[in-house]
Amino acid sequence: MKKLNVMLGAVLVAAGLTSCKTDTEMAAENKIDRYESFYDSVNNLEDEEKMANWNAIKAEHKNRLSEADAAIETMKEEEQEDAQERINDTKQKYEEMEMTVSENVNNAAANTLYVSYFGEGNGIGNDMKFEWVNKDNILSVYERFVATFDANKDNYSRQDFDKIKAWYEALDTRKNTVEKEGLTSEDNGEIAKLKLGFAPKFKWERMTAKGDENEAAKEAANE
Template sequence: MKAIKLFAALTILVFVATSCKNENELKAEKNVNQYASYVDSIIKVEPEVAAEDWVDIEASAEFKKSEALEALDAIEGREIFDSKLEESSKKFDVYKEGVESKMEVASGTGAGNTTQTTPLSKSLFGIVIGKDLNFNWVNKDNIHQVYKNFVNTVSANKKTYSREDWDEIKLLYEALDTRKNTVEKEGLSTKDNLKIATLKTEFATMFKLNRIGAKSEENSDAKS
């Protein structure tokens, strides 16, 4: 009788373990496919059009990719999923270069141009960022906190920023993102990457809503 009970208990444990494994694999497959589908749909958009809403687009892409990476960490035999994720990631990176080149031309921050920043950067990062937009002080150990401080500061002061302030904030944000691309290759953890992706999504929404508001207020002032 004891042997029967033991066998039944072991059977249940095996079933539970198998179910968890299948559930984790299904979640990983779903998240990878969602990221791949998002990338495939985005790269069909003309770069000039995507540039208008790039902060939001890039934040969504990074969040979906981070979710996929987190799900992959919970399974074994992830090589096929890794391959698909990497393929989509490369597609997005190539497309991103095209969009950012259009943005540089539009803003005049391409090669041969200089970028002027103001002490606004000190409130966002604790130091004044020069016109070279150097973020080499950001590394895999502090980058999550840098993003967190940045987003929290912007959130706390969002009602006071002018359109010009928002344009500078976007410029600094994009420079930080460029540094993040390097930091990811230096061992940024999946956990921190997902936290940063969440912060980026929060910032994208905040930027979109508040910059429009700031612009409308300035136009209203100009007409009065």
């Protein structure tokens, strides 16, 4: 009986402490709970869903984190340290997740860009060997490459231009090998014409894109 009375007394004390919290303090705890719950809900999503909604997730994370940070200021001093640790722990886990998702997004974008230039089933975005290119198809590969660039050059970012440049140089390296495997002089001549028209055009578009992005960055910094 004495043990039961002690337990009941402890419950009453805990209830009394809870009831002493103001609405503001309870609201502050709820905001920190919301921040942790937000991370958990996003972390439980499939990778594809995270990638598809990442911009919205980043915006919502910013809001939830701001709420949680502001909530600490309304808490009792003895509770602030624990609350800050909870926020920091969740923020660290979110940043680790962000790195993974960003890498997945970049890889998916690179693969999509790669497919637009070389088609499905012909390697992936970081393929620099082009072993599937041979004397019989290399002219059509160059033709598709140049046509794809002409059709989409106004939509590329600086990073896209860097990837395209790397692929183009790797394709040229592959051409050196294919020439030794029986590339016809007719096809070689047609490829030379394509390259002659492509090189200055690509250089200009890439330089313009870099200039536009630098200008946009300056304007954003001055806002």
